[in-house]
Amino acid sequence: MELHRLKRAQRQQGVAIVEFTITLPLMLLTLLAFGEFGRMLYQYNSLLQGSRDAARFVASQAWSSTLGKVEVSADLECMTKYVAVHGAPSTPPCSLTGMPANTTVQVAKVAGTNDHVQVTISAVFSPLIASGIPAFIGNGTALNFPLVATTVMRAL
Template sequence: MEFHWCKRAQRQQGVAIVEFTLALPLLLLTLLAFGELGRMLYQYNSLLQGSRDAARFVASRAWNATLGKVEVSPDLECMTKYVAVYGAPSTPPCSLTGMPANTTVQVTKLAGTNDHVQVTVSYVFSPLIASGLPAFVGNSVALNFPLVATTVMRAL
């Protein structure tokens, strides 16, 4: 009887390594997906903070007390874009050289109001792991998608 039990244990000897070999790629893929999700949330948080800083900057400078309304000059818009991307305004006169290609910033006066400004920052997120998923039939699926942060503030 002991001999029969020993024979059954020998048949099960390599099963654990086979199961590990089959499960390892799925575990690694899950780990990388969670890492990319964390990176995407970090970039969105940075984008949102840049949008808030830029809206605060333009809201403090866009109010024209003589006219009694918001007035966004091209130079103020350019400096606001620098605040949204780099965290600090450029010195006037402003030029948009050196801005990242995958980031766009829009500074507008909110329609229907005289005292609100809106800053919208959009960024195209692309994962580090792969640029797309291959498709067996048809076109491949791109993994790039836009992250958009919008902030509205009242001009002071």
């Protein structure tokens, strides 16, 4: 009986390391995918917060009491873009130096209303691990996609 258990134990020797070797790449791939998803959510949250701050800034500055409606000048638009990207307005005259290459900011009055402003920030998300999924036939699939954050506020 003892000999039978010993032979069965010898047959099982090394099986755990083989199973670990097979499952390790899958576990690492899953871990990296969760990390990239978390990084994407963090970038989207940053875009949304920048959009809210910029909309709050332009809503407090854009109301023209003499005209009775929202008026977005070129200087106000430029300062709002600075708020969206850098967190603080620049002083006029402003130039958009230092803007990230894959980020666009749009500031506009909402069509059909006299008292709402809209700030839209879009940026291209690029994963750190790979830029695309290769294909055996034809072109591969790119993993870059746009993240868009839009905020609408009433002018004060």
